[in-house]
Amino acid sequence: MPLRALSAALVLAVASSPATAGDVVGYSEAFDTLFQVNLTAHTAVELGPAGYLNGQRIADVEGLSYAPNGDLYAVTDDLKGLLRISAENGRATYIGSLNLVNEPLTKSLDLGMTITCDGRFFLSAGDGNFWEVDPNTGSAAFIGNTGVKITGLAARGKRVYAAGSQGNNNLYLIDTQTAAASLLGAYNTSTYVTTVSPGFDATGKLWGVLNYVPPQPGSTTIPPWSDLATLDAQNGALRNTGSIVGPIDLKTQFFGELKGLALVPPSCDAGGVIADATPALSPQALGLFAGLMALFGAVGTRLRRRRQTR
DSSP states (O other): OOHHHHHHHHHHHHHHSOOGGGSOEEEEEETTEEEEEETTTTEEEEEEEOOEETTEEOOOEEEEEEOTTSOEEEEETTTTEEEEEOTTTOOEEEEEEOOOTTSOTTSOOOOEEEEOTTSOEEEEOTTSEEEEEOTTTOOEEEEEEOSSOEEEEEEETTEEEEEEOTTOOEEEEEOTTTOOEEEEEEOSOOOOOSEEEEEEOTTSOEEEEEEOSSOSTTOOSOOOSOEEEEEOTTTOOEEEEEEOBOOTTHHHHSTTOOEEEEOSOOOTTGGGOOOOOSOOOOHHHHHHHHHHHHHHHHHHHHHHHHHHHO
């Protein structure tokens, strides 16, 4: 290809390449398997299962959250324990039992978890109970009952938000000292949702993964794969942005649901973060741009040599 044509092609490729580096990307769990989720593209890529503990499958992994140091943590509703999750392959390291007093080990609790910027782990159950978890041992200290049915938690700085579902389609702010829930507002939707897994991105935007498994009692409709939504952290208003597309075998192998949403490690100055309006380049675009710069450098060198030989 002539040098001029190659230069033009590289410029065009950089200009038209999708800005995937600016996409909002995080992690979520489906039963026992970690997925990387591109919230901008509505896609999910399987990374790997949590594994086994003493021969027992580590399942019902919920409440996936980032710690301030960038580690991923979750809880297993099946084994009722705290986990550290590898972001590379989904492998879980069992930290310890949650020791949830007055909660039956065999009961599905719809656990939610979040981690505040000061490294405090908070845990919720669908029955309203609320705990603080020791990240070193996994043991949970009971704080109180929120008085409402919630299925997901998210932290922004030191503030803890709670998402309701299963008929309680509301967003709350939780007092971490007393577990009292202050209503922020309703989702403005009558759609039955089994669990809502909220998470804040780096700009302070609140997202939510909507899960419909099991479906509304009495329903014969096959539940869809998880949907993605945005929520207004001020008034709870929810906007469903559509289904998340993943591997073909999701509904049979992964029970058609995503739970937990980890987007960025919590930051104590997160309240002052302002969205960067500067367009971002994708890795492909950056590679093309680097190639373009190298090409221009080569062109400049060739022109200088021509001048020197004249």
